[in-house]
Amino acid sequence: MVELSSLLQGFERAITPTNLLFALLGSIAGTVVGVLPGLGPTAAIAMLLPLTTLLDPAPALIMMAAIYYGAMYGGSTTSILVNIPGEASSVPTALEGYQLTLQGRAGPALGISAISSFVAGTMGVIGLTFFAPMLSRVALAFGPPEYFALTVVGITLVMSLSGKSLLKGIVSAVLGLLTAIVGMDPLTGVTRLTFGSMELVGGIEFVPVIMGLFAISEILVNVEKEAKCILQAKKIEWLPTWQDIKESTGAILRSGIVGFLAGLIPGCSPAVTSFLVYDLERRFSKHPERFGKGAIDAVAAVEGCNNATAQGGFVPLFSFGIPSGPALAVLLGGFMMYGLQPGPRLMQEQPHLVWTIIASMYVGNFMLLILNLPLVGLWARMALVPFPILGPMIVVFTLIGAYSLRHSFFDLWVTLIFGIVGYFMRKLGFPVAPMVLAAVLARLMETSLVQSLTLSQGSPLIFLTRPISLAFVILAALSVVSGMWVREKAKAGKVELEESEA
Amino acid sequence: MKTQRSADFVAGSLFALLGLTVVLASRGIPEGAGGYLHPRTFPFLLGLALALSGVLVSIRARFMRTRSEGRIDWPDGAGWKNWLLALVLMGGYVALCGPLGFLISTFAFVLIFIKLFGSYPLRVGVICALGTSLFVYGMFVKLLDLTLPLGPLALLWE
Numbered sequence: 312m313v314e315l316s317s318l319l320q321g322f323e324r325a326i327t328p329t330n331l332l333f334a335l336l337g338s339i340a341g342t343v344v345g346v347l348p349g350l351g352p353t354a355a356i357a358m359l360l361p362l363t364t365l366l367d368p369a370p371a372l373i374m375m376a377a378i379y380y381g382a383m384y385g386g387s388t389t390s391i392l393v394n395i396p397g398e399a400s401s402v403p404t405a406l407e408g409y410q411l412t413l414q415g416r417a418g419p420a421l422g423i424s425a426i427s428s429f430v431a432g433t434m435g436v437i438g439l440t441f442f443a444p445m446l447s448r449v450a451l452a453f454g455p456p457e458y459f460a461l462t463v464v465g466i467t468l469v470m471s472l473s474g475k476s477l478l479k480g481i482v483s484a485v486l487g488l489l490t491a492i493v494g495m496d497p498l499t500g501v502t503r504l505t506f507g508s509m510e511l512v513g514g515i516e517f518v519p520v521i522m523g524l525f526a527i528s529e530i531l532v533n534v535e536k537e538a539k540c541i542l543q544a545k546k547i548e549w550l551p552t553w554q555d556i557k558e559s560t561g562a563i564l565r566s567g568i569v570g571f572l573a574g575l576i577p578g579c580s581p582a583v584t585s586f587l588v589y590d591l592e593r594r595f596s597k598h599p600e601r602f603g604k605g606a607i608d609a610v611a612a613v614e615g616c617n618n619a620t621a622q623g624g625f626v627p628l629f630s631f632g633i634p635s636g637p638a639l640a641v642l643l644g645g646f647m648m649y650g651l652q653p654g655p656r657l658m659q660e661q662p663h664l665v666w667t668i669i670a671s672m673y674v675g676n677f678m679l680l681i682l683n684l685p686l687v688g689l690w691a692r693m694a695l696v697p698f699p700i701l702g703p704m705i706v707v708f709t710l711i712g713a714y715s716l717r718h719s720f721f722d723l724w725v726t727l728i729f730g731i732v733g734y735f736m737r738k739l740g741f742p743v744a745p746m747v748l749a750a751v752l753a754r755l756m757e758t759s760l761v762q763s764l765t766l767s768q769g770s771p772l773i774f775l776t777r778p779i780s781l782a783f784v785i786l787a788a789l790s791v792v793s794g795m796w797v798r799e800k801a802k803a804g805k806v807e808l809e810e811s812e813a
Numbered sequence: 814m815k816t817q818r819s820a821d822f823v824a825g826s827l828f829a830l831l832g833l834t835v836v837l838a839s840r841g842i843p844e845g846a847g848g849y850l851h852p853r854t855f856p857f858l859l860g861l862a863l864a865l866s867g868v869l870v871s872i873r874a875r876f877m878r879t880r881s882e883g884r885i886d887w888p889d890g891a892g893w894k895n896w897l898l899a900l901v902l903m904g905g906y907v908a909l910c911g912p913l914g915f916l917i918s919t920f921a922f923v924l925i926f927i928k929l930f931g932s933y934p935l936r937v938g939v940i941c942a943l944g945t946s947l948f949v950y951g952m953f954v955k956l957l958d959l960t961l962p963l964g965p966l967a968l969l970w971e
Contacts, residue, residue: 344957358957478870482828485863489835492856499845501852504838527903534899534930535888699931700941703923706903707945711915715959723907731900738885739820757855764849 314441321666325674330370330667334675337374338682341381348389348397348522348712352382352621352638360645368649369664373671375645376625379638380432380672383581383621384679387424387614392417392693393705395526397712399517399582399751403589403613405525406744410605417691418549422684423607424614426556427563429680431615434567435574435622436672443626451631453576455762456773460783461576462756465583465748467787468590470794472744474603477798479741487749488756490515497758510721517750519713519726524743526709527730530702532737538698547695549688551607559611562592570616574623580636581620582751586744588616594793622672628653629665817883818874825870832864895930902926914964915953920946 324330344355355378363371383400390401391408404424411420466484473480493504494514505511551559566588573584592612593602602609624635632654634640646653651661658665693701713726736743767773774780814820839860842853888896906922913921923942927933953959 347952350957358959478866478873482863482866482870485832485859485866486828489856489859489863492859496845496852499852501843501845503842503852503856504835506838530903531896531899535892535896537892537895537930697931699927699933700937702930703926704941704945706906706926707919707923707949710903710907710910711949711953711959711961714910714915714961715953718960720907720911723910727900727903727907730903735824738887739824740817741824757850761850769849 317662317666318440318670321670324667325670330373330671333370333374334377334671335678337377338381338675338678341378342385345382345385346388348395348709350712350715351386351398352379353641355382356638356641369667372645372668375642376668376672377675379642380618380621380675381679383617384428388690391420392690394529395705395709396521399521399747400585400617402521402744402747403585404610406603407606407609411607412694414605415547417694418687419551419555419607420610421687421690422551423555423559423611425680425683427559427611427615428618429676430563431567431570432618432622432676433673435571435619436669436676438571439622439625440669443630452779455759455766456777456780458755458759459763460774460780462752464783464787464790465752467790468586468748469745470791472742472748474742480745483741483743484745484749487746488753490520491517491750491753497754498761515725516716516722518716519722520729520750521747522709522713523726523729524733526705527726528733528737530706531730531734533698533702540698549691555607559608562608562612563615566612566615567619570619571623574620574635575626577627577633577635581617584616584620585613586748588612629658815884817885820885821874822871825867825874828867829864829871832860832867835860836864898929911962912964914966915961916946916950916966917964919949
């Protein structure tokens with residue numbers, strides 16, 4: 312129970328007025344920046360890092376950590392309300408949350424998102440508190456073959472994201488992979504599929520692709536219909552009901568565990584885990600037919616998972632100094648700015664600081680809940696703004712978000728082009744989610760494949776001789792077989808239904 | 814392309830063509846320094862996969878036999894006009910963000926969009942456009958310190 316007494320001491324320091332103030336400021340700043348499309352946790356910490364240099368290490372690091380998990384929460388708001396997933400991890404939230412908004416249930420979706428973020432985020436911090444030393448070895452067990460096998464598992468999710476036609480889902484996924492490999496080869500530096508364009512040498516960022524596919528195509532759909540308001544329902548609900556909470560409880564708890572465990576693996580970002588959990592929930596759900604039409608348990612699962620993954624990422628960071636993703640890499644920079652090197656020695660040399668930060672995460676998660684629940688009704692009213700006024704604002708914030716990533720006008724054109732692509736994909740029944748997932752996984756997939764083959768001197772058997780990688784390969788095979796079985800079963804059920812109706 | 818069947822046939826053919834283009838383009842990718850995977854392998858395989866799945870989509874559409882073919886919900890004439898208008902407007906906004914800066918072009922874009930697609934008095938459009946531009950300035954430029962091009966306004970404030 313060394314952890315418990317250390318944690319209690321951490322709480323003593325975390326709840327001093329100064330530390331509470333900076334946890335609050337970080338949570339607010341993170342949420343605000345997270346709400347803005349394109350500006351995810353990485354950009355939020357990087358932008359606000361200079362502001363923290365005036366502070367002592369403890370409040371500064373508390374604030375940076377709060378910005379990180381605050382931004383993870385904020386990303387759900389625009390996904391649910393206006394179908395703008397500011398980053399890849401919010402795409403499944405947009406798929407389900409926006410459908411709920413159209414049905415007049417933006418309030419329940421936002422409320423569940425806040426509750427789920429709090430519960431699963433807190434589960435993540437509990438995991439970080441009590442299981443970090445035990446689980447930290449997981450981070451080191453992952454080499455290139457394991458990463459490649461993990462991406463293969465990810466790609467099998469196309470089965471569940473494809474909707475009615477698996478073939479169309481495959482086309483969409485291949486398009487996503489192709490989009491991501493345009494530009495410079497990550498290992499050899501050779502340019503690929505640039506067709507002589509200098510702009511394409513830098514590659515196509517997936518955030519403008521996502522924002523085009525979702526936000527811009529949504530604008531085009533509303534414009535053609537001369538929509539007066541994005542809201543289609545006459546009845547509006549402002550808060551989640553007990554039934555909603557009851558239906559989402561299992562999803563929240565599962566997503567907390569899966570998200571935290573996935574967060575332990577460096578490189579396994581919330582973008583990947585949110586899709587994994589989305590697929591998992593579809594398989595566990597008592598109402599899988601609701602998925603794609605506004606499943607509130609899916610919103611709960613994805614948002615919970617995002618936050619738990621964010622917390623899980625602190626395990627390899629504190630234990631080995633390995634950042635799980637770009638946002639934690641910037642946070643690592645913040646530590647180093649104060650002459651602190653996260654890793655085994657940090658726990659020995661600065662235990663008070665580490666435990667204060669961990670304790671502040673409990674407080675910060677609670678603050679986020681208290682801050683965001685009362686705002687749910689206010690945010691949900693955004694869906695009532697007439698489309699001719701809301702529409703141009705969505706375009707402006709989407710395009711500025713796309714520009715802010717690389718300060719490139721080329722990215723604005725990419726957003727528009729993928730808006731048109733997204734529009735036609737919707738009309739023709741090609742699902743966009745597999746494209747996003749594939750675009751997210753492509754680089755990791757190719758890089759880890761090349762590194763694995765180098766390790767094995769060209770032998771693909773390396774994926775079958777390492778236990779974790781073999782387990783992932785088996786999991787991928789099982790996922791495909793079970794997916795096909797469920798699909799066939801659903802098809803047979805539909806035929807039976809059609810025949811009985813005829 | 815009114816029915817799902819004809820739309821799938823055309824879309825599948827286009828994807829097959831795109832896949833073939835990628836296959837051909839990937840042949841020109843030079844070899845990198847070492848490694849067990851040529852830099853062209855991945856794009857080549859993906860191009861091939863796209864071409865094949867595109868062909869399959871077309872074939873399935875050609876021989877698809879369903880009770881109801883399903884019609885695509887394309888917009889009518891006025892809908893297409895609005896669609897094109899919105900696209901031109903967004904393209905114009907992107908094109909003008911560089912020379913005019915984000916604030917002026919945001920103001921113009923929001924104002925024109927509201928006037929074209931809504932039936933509000935001019936003052937409503939002006940208030941919304943001004944509010945959005947000021948929010949962009951306050952939030953992105955001042956608070957978050959983003960380097961957004963400001964066009965002629967940059968000279969004014971210097």
